Amino acid sequence: DGYRTPSLPDYLLVSSSILLDLFLRCPACGTGSIVSMTSHLNGSALTLKWECEMCQEQSWSSQPRLSGRYWERNAKFVSAAHTTGLPLARVADFADVMGLAVPAQRTVHDLLVNLVLPSVDHVYVNHMRDVGRGVDVSIDGRYDSPGFCATNCTVSVIDLKTNLIMMVVNMHKRMRGIEGKSGRMEKEGVREGLKRIIALVYKIRSVCSDNDAKIGKMLREDVHFKDIKHLLDFWHLIKGINHDLRELAKKKSCPNI
Incomplete structure (x- = not known):
């Protein structure tokens, strides 16, 4: 039977000292000892260059380049942080404590402007082409912390037919x-x-949201939304009913509910 490559995740955390153990002998020829070696770190990308006793100068990189310019994992790192809503400053703090190499702020900005944001826009435009002009949407907000001490809130609007995100709005509590x-x-x-x-010339037929009285009142009173039907999310509706039933069950007159 031939040798089978083990199935592994795309990327792993590897100790630098253990990685360098693989270069005690020249990986190119497998025989000669390495006379000298230099290393260059670009964010998460490591490049090693060495001279061997038996062969010419060699080099090795920990990841491929995209279109010959951007290192693949640097781009993936910035893209993952951006699309999941992770604050890059907090990710950098985490990496610093871990001793993990990640892209510097300047590299992050370069990748965002030249690669990640244009790619997100391209995907978004294609999504909007798949969404019909008359839409039924689901809408919900996500806070950066629980309770009434949140500073930021992200509101997402999803087309219920295609399950594609139509709009994301970021709010800050200091806004007008x-x-x-x-x-x-x-x-x-x-x-x-x-x-x-x-404003994008889409007709919203209905909006499904949680049972937030403020949202319902706004949809009823704002003239911009007078033709939109407001629906309540089934899970939130059942949650309220379950709460009422539990309260009733606590009474002596309703022990079997």
Whole structure:
């Protein structure tokens, strides 16, 4: 039987000292001892160059380049942090504590401007082409911390037919109309998201949201949304009913609920 390459994840964390153990002999010829070696680190990409007793100068890189310019994992690192909403400053702090090599701030900015953001825009434009002009959407907000102390809120709007994200709105509690009150961020984010979609000449037939009274009141009273049908998310609706049933079950008169 032939040798089978083991199945591994695309990338692994490897100790630098253990990696260098592989270069005690020249990987190119397998026989000669390495006379000298230099290393260059570009973010997460490591390049080693060495001279061998038996063969000419050789080099090795820990990852391939994209179009000959950007290192693949540097681009993937920035893309993953951006699309998952991770603050890059916090990721950098984590990497510093771990002793992990990651792209510097200047490299991150370069990758964002020249690669990641144009790619995100390209995917978004293709998504919007797949969405019909009349849409039914689901909308919800996500806070950066629980309770009433949140500083940021991200509101996402999803087309229910294609499950594609149509709009993402980022809100901060210091923005106009919120006035430092965290509880207002989701409502204002919903308002802004729906207005942006309408401005793109999409007709919103219905909006499905959680059972937030502020959102329902806004949809009823704002003239921009007078023709939009407001639906409640089934899970949140059942959650409220379950809560009421549990409260009833605590009473002596309703022990079997």
